[in-house]
Amino acid sequence: MSEAVLLVRKALALRAKYRVSTDKVRVAPGHIGFHPANTNGEPPSAERCIALLENILGGGFDPGEADCNGVLMQSRPMDASIHDFNMKSCEGNPNLTPSVDGMVMSYGTLSHSHLNQVFKNILGKISVKTERITDSQGRLSIATLETHDPVFAKYCREGVLWEVLSHKLQEEEPDGPNIIQAAGNSTHAAAMMPHETEAIAALSRLCGPSTAVTVRVSFESAKQKMQLTLPLIVDDPDFVNMFRFVVDLGGDGAPFVPDLREFTFRFVNPQARYETIML
Numbered sequence: 698m699s700e701a702v703l704l705v706r707k708a709l710a711l712r713a714k715y716r717v718s719t720d721k722v723r724v725a726p727g728h729i730g731f732h733p734a735n736t737n738g739e740p741p742s743a744e745r746c747i748a749l750l751e752n753i754l755g756g757g758f759d760p761g762e763a764d765c766n767g768v769l770m771q772s773r774p775m776d777a778s779i780h781d782f783n784m785k786s787c788e789g790n791p792n793l794t795p796s797v798d799g800m801v802m803s804y805g806t807l808s809h810s811h812l813n814q815v816f817k818n819i820l821g822k823i824s825v826k827t828e829r830i831t832d833s834q835g836r837l838s839i840a841t842l843e844t845h846d847p848v849f850a851k852y853c854r855e856g857v858l859w860e861v862l863s864h865k866l867q868e869e870e871p872d873g874p875n876i877i878q879a880a881g882n883s884t885h886a887a888a889m890m891p892h893e894t895e896a897i898a899a900l901s902r903l904c905g906p907s908t909a910v911t912v913r914v915s916f917e918s919a920k921q922k923m924q925l926t927l928p929l930i931v932d933d934p935d936f937v938n939m940f941r942f943v944v945d946l947g948g949d950g951a952p953f954v955p956d957l958r959e960f961t962f963r964f965v966n967p968q969a970r971y972e973t974i975m976l
Contacts, residue, residue, distance in 0.1 A: 704876065704879060708877045708880030709880075711862075711866060715865060716862060717861045721767075721860055722858070723855055723856050723858050726817050727796065727797030727798060727817065727820070728801070729769065729802060729804045729813050730782065730805060730806070731782070731786065731810050732779060732805025733778060733782040734871075734875070735806065735874045735875065737898045740787075741786060741787070741810065741811065742811070743793050746793070746815050749812065750815050750819075754845070754846075758846050764857050766808055766881060767809045767858055768859065768881070769862065770804065770861075771804060771861060771863060772805065780801050783795060791824060792818070792825070794814075794817040794818045797820045807874055807878050809857060819839055819853050820854075821837075822836040823836065824837075829845055830845050875899075903918070903922060903923075904940070904943050
């Protein structure tokens with residue numbers, strides 16, 4: 698049985714176990730943010746949001762696809778970590794709307810993450826270079842979108858249909874959010890080329906301070922645990938060098954990893970980087 702099939706089966710089992718209701722619900726985009734446990738904590742990418750918006754405007758909004766396989770996880774009661782993570786991630790980036798009309802983000806995405814952020818960006822009237830749905834000031838406009846694609850505008854206001862999972866998923870299955878997210882990506886050819894910093898973050902949680910005696914055992918353990926959700930990274934021959942890099946930094950709790958991830962998020966365009974690698 699292939700790794701992809703095992704991944705999808707595991708994800709479906711987790712979704713069935715932690716589903717809050719058999720009925721899907723429509724949730725307004727402002728109440729939703731990227732879940733900090735998703736994609737090993739990678740924040741939303743402004744470049745991916747802009748590219749996705751351009752693709753939708755060019756090909757038309759597909760409500761059937763939008764309402765398919767949307768998965769959210771509830772925040773824990775009295776826990777603002779989802780809201781705080783998104784506010785910090787979007788802070789200072791003019792191409793990302795952190796919150797809509799002061800709404801608190803009490804749900805975290807495990808799929809359709811960038812689509813929901815596109816909705817928020819339109820509602821937040823960010824400035825972009827596309828002219829099809831911008832106002833006279835060059836800002837995204839829901840009113841202009843209404844004339845261009847009324848169905849798209851309706852979804853911006855009301856959101857897509859979501860399958861809602863309990864916050865207990867993360868508490869009882871720490872790898873669950875990444876498994877569900879990775880399974881969703883595995884069914885798409887675009888499959889979001891994983892960023893190395895995502896793998897570094899995952900490795901950092903798995904690796905503590907090591908000695909030469911325990912490095913090999915730790916490497917095999919880390920490789921096995923990451924194989925399910927980041928196979929493209931793990932199968933790369935240079936993965937061992939990434940592992941050594943994380944160990945040299947100090948593993949879990951190393952102060953350099955958060956700084957590295959924040960720098961990469963703000964200054965590296967993952968799509969441009971991937972296209973350069975493929976040349």
